[in-house]
Amino acid sequence: MREEVFDVFARKERGEPLRHIGYVDAPDAALARVYAWNTYDEERWFEMCVVPRAAIIPVNRTDGPFAANAKGGAA
Protein backbone atom coordinates (compact mmCIF):
# COMPACT_ATOMS: atom_id res chain seq x y z
CA MET A 1 0.00 0.00 0.00
CA ARG A 2 1.59 3.27 -1.13
CA GLU A 3 1.44 6.05 1.45
CA GLU A 4 2.36 9.69 1.26
CA VAL A 5 3.23 12.29 3.86
CA PHE A 6 0.61 14.80 4.96
CA ASP A 7 1.71 17.74 7.08
CA VAL A 8 -0.59 18.72 9.92
CA PHE A 9 -1.36 22.35 10.79
CA ALA A 10 -3.54 23.57 13.64
CA ARG A 11 -4.54 26.57 15.73
CA LYS A 12 -5.95 26.67 19.24
CA GLU A 13 -7.90 29.92 18.95
CA ARG A 14 -9.73 31.73 16.21
CA GLY A 15 -7.40 34.37 14.77
CA GLU A 16 -4.19 32.57 15.74
CA PRO A 17 -1.89 31.62 12.89
CA LEU A 18 -1.98 28.01 11.80
CA ARG A 19 1.21 26.33 12.92
CA HIS A 20 2.87 23.14 11.84
CA ILE A 21 2.37 20.53 14.56
CA GLY A 22 3.53 17.33 12.85
CA TYR A 23 2.81 14.91 10.05
CA VAL A 24 1.13 11.59 9.30
CA ASP A 25 1.71 8.91 6.68
CA ALA A 26 -1.54 7.99 4.96
CA PRO A 27 -2.65 6.37 1.71
CA ASP A 28 -5.18 9.14 0.96
CA ALA A 29 -6.60 12.41 2.24
CA ALA A 30 -9.63 10.80 3.88
CA LEU A 31 -7.43 8.66 6.12
CA ALA A 32 -4.96 11.51 6.65
CA ARG A 33 -7.66 13.66 8.28
CA VAL A 34 -8.68 10.90 10.69
CA TYR A 35 -5.09 9.95 11.49
CA ALA A 36 -4.20 13.58 12.15
CA TRP A 37 -7.12 14.03 14.52
CA ASN A 38 -6.37 10.80 16.38
CA THR A 39 -2.62 11.40 16.55
CA TYR A 40 -2.59 15.04 17.63
CA ASP A 41 -5.65 15.09 19.89
CA GLU A 42 -3.89 15.85 23.17
CA GLU A 43 -4.91 19.49 22.88
CA ARG A 44 -8.23 21.14 22.16
CA TRP A 45 -7.76 22.48 18.67
CA PHE A 46 -10.01 25.13 17.23
CA GLU A 47 -9.00 24.15 13.70
CA MET A 48 -6.81 21.47 12.17
CA CYS A 49 -5.85 20.94 8.52
CA VAL A 50 -3.75 18.47 6.58
CA VAL A 51 -1.77 19.23 3.44
CA PRO A 52 -0.06 16.72 1.17
CA ARG A 53 3.64 17.46 1.58
CA ALA A 54 4.02 17.10 -2.19
CA ALA A 55 1.77 20.15 -2.60
CA ILE A 56 4.03 22.48 -0.60
CA ILE A 57 6.24 24.50 -2.92
CA PRO A 58 9.40 26.04 -1.45
CA VAL A 59 9.96 29.70 -2.27
CA ASN A 60 13.38 30.83 -1.13
CA ARG A 61 15.50 27.73 -0.68
CA THR A 62 16.11 24.47 -2.41
CA ASP A 63 17.68 22.39 0.36
CA GLY A 64 14.78 22.07 2.84
CA PRO A 65 12.29 19.27 3.41
CA PHE A 66 10.22 20.40 0.42
CA ALA A 67 13.16 20.62 -1.98
CA ALA A 68 11.80 17.80 -4.12
CA ASN A 69 8.84 20.02 -5.01
CA ALA A 70 10.97 22.99 -6.07
CA LYS A 71 11.29 22.04 -9.70
CA GLY A 72 8.22 22.16 -11.83
CA GLY A 73 5.89 23.60 -9.22
CA ALA A 74 3.20 21.55 -7.43
CA ALA A 75 3.42 17.78 -7.56
Place this chain on the structure above:
Amino acid sequence: MSGELLNDPAALDAGARDALERFILSLADGKRLLGIRYSDWLLGAPSIEAGIAASSMCQDEWGHARLLYAMLKDFGRDPVAVEHDRPAEAYANPCVLDRPAEDWAELVSFMVLVDGALSTVLEGFAAGRWELATSRVPKMLAEEAFHRDLGTAWYARLAGGSAEAQERLRTSTERMLPRLLAWLDPDDEDAHVLAGAGLAAEGARNRERFAEAVGPSLALLEIDVATVEPDRADWDATRRRGPGRPDDDAVERARGDRNRALFVE
Protein backbone atom coordinates in the same frame (compact mmCIF):
# COMPACT_ATOMS: atom_id res chain seq x y z
CA MET B 1 -40.24 10.62 18.83
CA SER B 2 -41.84 13.11 21.12
CA GLY B 3 -43.36 13.46 24.54
CA GLU B 4 -42.32 14.54 27.98
CA LEU B 5 -38.78 13.63 28.99
CA LEU B 6 -38.43 10.96 31.66
CA ASN B 7 -35.65 10.47 34.19
CA ASP B 8 -37.11 8.12 36.79
CA PRO B 9 -37.56 4.42 36.06
CA ALA B 10 -40.40 4.41 38.59
CA ALA B 11 -42.39 6.53 36.13
CA LEU B 12 -42.37 3.59 33.70
CA ASP B 13 -44.50 0.48 33.95
CA ALA B 14 -42.63 -2.70 34.86
CA GLY B 15 -42.42 -3.94 31.27
CA ALA B 16 -40.91 -0.74 29.93
CA ARG B 17 -38.58 -0.35 32.91
CA ASP B 18 -37.12 -3.84 32.53
CA ALA B 19 -36.88 -3.48 28.75
CA LEU B 20 -35.03 -0.17 29.11
CA GLU B 21 -32.59 -1.67 31.60
CA ARG B 22 -31.84 -4.56 29.22
CA PHE B 23 -31.52 -2.13 26.33
CA ILE B 24 -28.97 0.09 28.12
CA LEU B 25 -26.96 -2.95 29.21
CA SER B 26 -26.84 -4.25 25.64
CA LEU B 27 -25.51 -0.91 24.41
CA ALA B 28 -22.92 -0.74 27.21
CA ASP B 29 -21.72 -4.30 26.66
CA GLY B 30 -21.58 -3.72 22.92
CA LYS B 31 -19.36 -0.68 23.44
CA ARG B 32 -17.15 -2.50 25.90
CA LEU B 33 -16.60 -5.53 23.65
CA LEU B 34 -16.06 -3.37 20.58
CA GLY B 35 -13.41 -1.47 22.53
CA ILE B 36 -11.66 -4.75 23.28
CA ARG B 37 -11.77 -5.77 19.64
CA TYR B 38 -10.21 -2.41 18.66
CA SER B 39 -7.59 -2.79 21.37
CA ASP B 40 -6.43 -6.08 19.80
CA TRP B 41 -5.10 -4.06 16.88
CA LEU B 42 -3.07 -1.39 18.65
CA LEU B 43 0.10 -3.22 17.66
CA GLY B 44 -1.00 -5.14 14.59
CA ALA B 45 -2.54 -2.43 12.44
CA PRO B 46 -1.18 -1.78 8.93
CA SER B 47 0.58 1.43 10.04
CA ILE B 48 1.45 3.32 13.20
CA GLU B 49 -1.26 5.85 12.38
CA ALA B 50 -3.88 3.12 11.98
CA GLY B 51 -2.79 1.66 15.34
CA ILE B 52 -3.13 5.07 17.00
CA ALA B 53 -6.59 5.39 15.47
CA ALA B 54 -7.56 1.96 16.84
CA SER B 55 -6.25 3.05 20.25
CA SER B 56 -8.25 6.26 20.12
CA MET B 57 -11.43 4.43 19.15
CA CYS B 58 -10.84 1.91 21.92
CA GLN B 59 -10.66 4.74 24.46
CA ASP B 60 -13.84 6.27 23.06
CA GLU B 61 -15.74 2.98 23.23
CA TRP B 62 -14.68 2.30 26.79
CA GLY B 63 -15.61 5.83 27.82
CA HIS B 64 -19.02 5.43 26.21
CA ALA B 65 -19.47 2.06 27.91
CA ARG B 66 -18.68 3.60 31.28
CA LEU B 67 -21.31 6.32 30.78
CA LEU B 68 -23.89 3.75 29.74
CA TYR B 69 -23.16 1.40 32.66
CA ALA B 70 -23.52 4.39 34.99
CA MET B 71 -27.06 4.92 33.68
CA LEU B 72 -28.00 1.57 35.25
CA LYS B 73 -27.61 3.05 38.75
CA ASP B 74 -31.09 4.52 38.40
CA PHE B 75 -32.40 0.99 37.94
CA GLY B 76 -30.92 -0.19 41.22
CA ARG B 77 -27.95 -1.89 39.59
CA ASP B 78 -24.45 -1.45 41.05
CA PRO B 79 -22.30 -0.41 38.05
CA VAL B 80 -19.18 -1.86 39.68
CA ALA B 81 -20.82 -5.28 39.94
CA VAL B 82 -22.16 -4.99 36.40
CA GLU B 83 -18.72 -4.15 35.04
CA HIS B 84 -16.63 -6.57 37.08
CA ASP B 85 -18.64 -9.48 38.42
CA ARG B 86 -20.71 -10.92 35.58
CA PRO B 87 -19.95 -14.25 33.87
CA ALA B 88 -19.52 -14.38 30.11
CA GLU B 89 -23.00 -15.90 29.79
CA ALA B 90 -24.51 -12.66 31.12
CA TYR B 91 -22.91 -10.37 28.52
CA ALA B 92 -25.37 -8.69 26.21
CA ASN B 93 -23.09 -7.56 23.36
CA PRO B 94 -24.03 -8.17 19.71
CA CYS B 95 -23.01 -11.79 19.04
CA VAL B 96 -20.74 -10.81 16.14
CA LEU B 97 -18.36 -9.40 18.77
CA ASP B 98 -18.02 -12.73 20.60
CA ARG B 99 -14.62 -13.39 19.06
CA PRO B 100 -11.73 -11.18 17.90
CA ALA B 101 -11.35 -9.91 14.36
CA GLU B 102 -9.26 -12.43 12.46
CA ASP B 103 -7.68 -9.86 10.16
CA TRP B 104 -7.67 -6.13 9.46
CA ALA B 105 -10.51 -6.53 6.93
CA GLU B 106 -12.73 -7.95 9.64
CA LEU B 107 -11.81 -5.11 11.99
CA VAL B 108 -12.76 -2.64 9.25
CA SER B 109 -16.10 -4.43 9.01
CA PHE B 110 -16.47 -3.97 12.76
CA MET B 111 -15.78 -0.24 12.29
CA VAL B 112 -18.38 0.20 9.57
CA LEU B 113 -21.03 -2.34 10.51
CA VAL B 114 -20.89 -2.89 14.28
CA ASP B 115 -19.91 0.66 15.22
CA GLY B 116 -22.45 1.85 12.64
CA ALA B 117 -25.21 -0.30 14.13
CA LEU B 118 -24.41 0.88 17.66
CA SER B 119 -24.49 4.51 16.54
CA THR B 120 -27.77 4.00 14.70
CA VAL B 121 -29.46 2.62 17.79
CA LEU B 122 -27.89 5.30 19.98
CA GLU B 123 -29.24 8.01 17.66
CA GLY B 124 -32.73 6.65 18.28
CA PHE B 125 -32.06 6.55 22.03
CA ALA B 126 -30.83 10.17 22.03
CA ALA B 127 -33.94 11.27 20.14
CA GLY B 128 -36.25 9.53 22.60
CA ARG B 129 -37.72 10.41 25.97
CA TRP B 130 -35.00 9.14 28.33
CA GLU B 131 -33.48 12.37 29.61
CA LEU B 132 -30.01 11.01 30.42
CA ALA B 133 -29.73 9.71 26.86
CA THR B 134 -30.68 13.07 25.41
CA SER B 135 -27.89 14.74 27.40
CA ARG B 136 -25.11 12.12 27.23
CA VAL B 137 -25.45 10.35 23.93
CA PRO B 138 -25.00 13.31 21.52
CA LYS B 139 -21.37 13.75 22.63
CA MET B 140 -20.76 10.05 22.06
CA LEU B 141 -22.19 10.37 18.58
CA ALA B 142 -19.98 13.38 17.86
CA GLU B 143 -16.91 11.29 18.75
CA GLU B 144 -18.23 8.48 16.59
CA ALA B 145 -18.03 10.71 13.51
CA PHE B 146 -14.30 9.99 13.31
CA HIS B 147 -14.88 6.25 13.71
CA ARG B 148 -17.28 6.40 10.80
CA ASP B 149 -14.82 8.38 8.67
CA LEU B 150 -11.99 5.97 9.43
CA GLY B 151 -14.12 2.90 8.76
CA THR B 152 -15.55 4.35 5.56
CA ALA B 153 -12.12 5.30 4.23
CA TRP B 154 -10.61 1.90 5.03
CA TYR B 155 -13.61 0.03 3.67
CA ALA B 156 -13.26 1.88 0.35
CA ARG B 157 -9.53 1.22 0.29
CA LEU B 158 -9.93 -2.53 0.82
CA ALA B 159 -12.93 -2.76 -1.53
CA GLY B 160 -10.76 -1.20 -4.22
CA GLY B 161 -7.69 -3.24 -3.28
CA SER B 162 -6.41 -6.70 -4.12
CA ALA B 163 -8.70 -9.63 -4.84
CA GLU B 164 -7.74 -11.09 -1.45
CA ALA B 165 -8.60 -7.84 0.37
CA GLN B 166 -11.97 -7.71 -1.37
CA GLU B 167 -12.70 -11.34 -0.56
CA ARG B 168 -11.81 -10.96 3.12
CA LEU B 169 -13.93 -7.83 3.41
CA ARG B 170 -16.85 -9.53 1.68
CA THR B 171 -16.59 -12.63 3.88
CA SER B 172 -16.63 -10.65 7.12
CA THR B 173 -19.41 -8.36 5.89
CA GLU B 174 -21.65 -11.20 4.79
CA ARG B 175 -20.98 -13.11 8.00
CA MET B 176 -22.01 -10.34 10.36
CA LEU B 177 -24.69 -8.45 8.44
CA PRO B 178 -27.69 -10.78 9.04
CA ARG B 179 -27.02 -10.90 12.79
CA LEU B 180 -26.57 -7.14 12.98
CA LEU B 181 -29.85 -6.53 11.15
CA ALA B 182 -31.54 -8.68 13.80
CA TRP B 183 -29.79 -6.63 16.49
CA LEU B 184 -31.10 -3.43 14.90
CA ASP B 185 -34.58 -4.86 14.50
CA PRO B 186 -35.13 -7.64 17.05
CA ASP B 187 -38.91 -7.67 16.51
CA ASP B 188 -39.36 -8.88 20.09
CA GLU B 189 -41.55 -7.66 22.92
CA ASP B 190 -38.88 -5.39 24.42
CA ALA B 191 -38.33 -3.64 21.10
CA HIS B 192 -42.02 -2.94 20.67
CA VAL B 193 -42.42 -1.78 24.28
CA LEU B 194 -39.47 0.63 24.01
CA ALA B 195 -40.63 2.06 20.70
CA GLY B 196 -44.18 2.36 21.99
CA ALA B 197 -42.99 4.27 25.04
CA GLY B 198 -40.92 6.63 22.87
CA LEU B 199 -37.66 5.45 24.45
CA ALA B 200 -36.02 3.96 21.34
CA ALA B 201 -36.58 3.94 17.61
CA GLU B 202 -38.68 1.34 15.82
CA GLY B 203 -36.59 -1.58 14.55
CA ALA B 204 -37.61 -0.96 10.95
CA ARG B 205 -36.50 2.66 11.29
CA ASN B 206 -33.14 1.51 12.68
CA ARG B 207 -32.64 -0.68 9.63
CA GLU B 208 -33.52 2.17 7.27
CA ARG B 209 -31.07 4.54 8.92
CA PHE B 210 -28.37 1.89 9.07
CA ALA B 211 -28.83 1.19 5.36
CA GLU B 212 -28.53 4.92 4.62
CA ALA B 213 -25.33 5.12 6.68
CA VAL B 214 -23.47 2.02 5.48
CA GLY B 215 -25.16 1.40 2.13
CA PRO B 216 -22.66 3.41 0.05
CA SER B 217 -19.74 1.46 1.56
CA LEU B 218 -21.36 -1.92 1.00
CA ALA B 219 -22.32 -0.95 -2.54
CA LEU B 220 -18.59 -0.93 -3.34
CA LEU B 221 -18.79 -4.72 -3.00
CA GLU B 222 -22.20 -4.77 -4.69
CA ILE B 223 -23.87 -5.79 -1.44
CA ASP B 224 -27.38 -4.35 -1.04
CA VAL B 225 -28.40 -4.17 2.63
CA ALA B 226 -32.07 -4.08 1.64
CA THR B 227 -31.87 -7.60 0.21
CA VAL B 228 -30.29 -9.17 3.31
CA GLU B 229 -32.64 -10.87 5.74
CA PRO B 230 -32.11 -10.47 9.51
CA ASP B 231 -30.98 -13.68 11.19
CA ARG B 232 -33.05 -13.94 14.38
CA ALA B 233 -32.42 -17.68 14.92
CA ASP B 234 -32.10 -18.46 18.65
CA TRP B 235 -32.55 -14.79 19.53
CA ASP B 236 -32.08 -14.29 23.27
CA ALA B 237 -34.55 -11.56 24.23
CA THR B 238 -33.24 -11.42 27.80
CA ARG B 239 -29.77 -10.41 26.62
CA ARG B 240 -31.03 -8.68 23.47
CA ARG B 241 -28.61 -10.64 21.27
CA GLY B 242 -28.12 -13.79 19.21
CA PRO B 243 -26.87 -17.06 20.71
CA GLY B 244 -23.47 -17.60 22.33
CA ARG B 245 -21.22 -15.60 24.58
CA PRO B 246 -17.96 -13.66 24.29
CA ASP B 247 -14.69 -15.58 24.60
CA ASP B 248 -13.16 -15.94 28.07
CA ASP B 249 -10.13 -13.80 27.30
CA ALA B 250 -12.29 -10.84 26.29
CA VAL B 251 -14.47 -11.13 29.36
CA GLU B 252 -11.48 -11.39 31.68
CA ARG B 253 -10.11 -8.22 30.10
CA ALA B 254 -13.50 -6.48 30.23
CA ARG B 255 -13.77 -7.26 33.92
CA GLY B 256 -10.12 -6.51 34.64
CA ASP B 257 -9.76 -9.86 36.47
CA ARG B 258 -6.00 -10.19 36.37
CA ASN B 259 -5.16 -6.85 37.89
CA ARG B 260 -8.15 -6.37 40.16
CA ALA B 261 -7.05 -9.53 41.98
CA LEU B 262 -4.09 -7.49 43.20
CA PHE B 263 -6.16 -5.05 45.18
CA VAL B 264 -9.74 -6.31 45.54
CA GLU B 265 -10.34 -8.75 48.38
